[in-house]
Amino acid sequence: MAFISIVVPVFNEQDNIRVFYQEVVRHMEQTDYSFELLFVDDGSSDKTALLLDKLARVDDRVRAILLARNFGHQVALTCGLDHAKGDAVITMDGDMQHPPDMLPLLLSRWQEGYEVVQTIRKDTEGVSQFKRFTSAMFYRIMNGMSNIRVAEGGSDFRLLDRKAVETLKNFKEKARFIRGIVGNLGYRQTEIEFVAPQRFAGTSKFSLKKMLNFGLDGITAYSRLPLRMAFYLGLLSGLLSFLVTLDVVYTKLFTAEAVPGWATIAASVLLLGGLQLVGLGIIGEYVGRVFEEVKQRPLYWVSKELTGANEARQPRKDVVA
Incomplete structure (x- = not known):
């Protein structure tokens, strides 16, 4: 039976970790797959790391990688993909806006032979009109200026076959726009639409400044x-x-x-x-x-790994990427 990795970058999500873990485990246990839940803590300053340590101690399916500082969402995703062991890898956020009940659906599409299963966010409950407008404009500008297609509403909630993961790991650029990379990978792809619920707790860490930097990275990475x-x-x-x-x-x-x-x-x-x-x-x-x-500086470096073996390990030699 295939083994599935679920990669979850988190940053100051202490109020969401436990309910997210419970929901993911509940829905994955309804499938026939064995799995690991791999959290990447992107330099949190709250109790996120402590909660991940507790989860790893009680459930050996949970692993956590603690980055030495905040490197950003896209780099944290990259770290998770580098360390994922699964035959397929699902990436999702830990704030419950990527619904865990969609996990069986992503896996069913993978069983049908699709190597990239991309989710498309049609709407987000409670989001402002300004954010809707700026998001729509970004995708239109991005697709109009570059030679790749990024689906409007595309999110970082997706399933990647091991072949796609290994290909993506060859991309080493510092200004990372993973949605663009995945859209340019090829392979057999399909899309699933969903409506994102409101965050379970806390506030979004994706500020206007980060949105602008993210958009600029995407445009300059794929368009002259x-x-x-x-x-x-x-x-x-x-x-x-x-x-x-x-x-x-x-x-x-x-x-x-x-x-x-x-x-x-x-x-x-x-x-x-x-x-x-x-x-x-x-x-x-x-x-x-x-x-x-x-400058060839590493994308990230790891402070500590938390595993189901009840031990906190120092980084291996290959965790600086």
């Missing part, structure tokens, strides 16, 4: 269109400047209307200066990402 737009804007501004120059020369040589004026000069300088700064800013984003990549 911003650079081309800067180039096209440069061509357009050059053409406009040339036309303005022709107008100035014509007015000076063939009319008596030439009046020394600062307005045209000021407008031209501001236009060109603004376009240059925009272009430099876009180039700077890409250069900055190149700089981060060439």
Whole structure:
């Protein structure tokens, strides 16, 4: 019988851990699969690590990896995928917004031969109109600017066959956008729609700043269109400047209307200066990402591993990735 890994990145989720564990175990025990529940604590400052330790001591199906600091959701997911042992790996959040009762459905689609089972969030209960709008706009911009398809409403709640997991592990970029990577993997894929319930407890850790950084990572990772737009804007501004120059020369040589004026000069300088700064800013984003990549720093490092053997182990040699 196949073995399933369920990877769950958590950050300050002390109020959700126990009920999440109970629900996942209840639904997985209704299937015929053996499984492990692998938590990745992304540098929590509350009692999350303590609760994970207690769970690991009473249930040997529970493992927990404690990262040395907060590395971000996408890196925590990567850590979990690196350590997962299953023939298939399910990734999901631990705040109950990825419904555990969908686990048997994901596994049934895997049994049908699909190697990537992606869930699509059609709506989220209690979410603001602003977040709905910004989320929809991100996916439209992302799909319009890049050469990959990211399903609108795509989430990090998905099942990956072992072949897909091993392929994904070869992607080592620092600015990670796993939804884009998975969408570009290929293999046989299918989608399942769901409505995300409200968080069971606590508040979202995904702030507006993190949303903007996440979106920027996705666009710059899979699209060169911003650079081309800067180039096209440069061509357009050059053409406009040339036309303005022709107008100035014509007015000076063939009319008596030439009046020394600062307005045209000021407008031209501001236009060109603004376009240059925009272009430099876009180039700077890409250069900055190149700089981060060439430093070859590890994606994460592990502080401790908690296992069902009632022991806290020091990191193995392969846990710095």
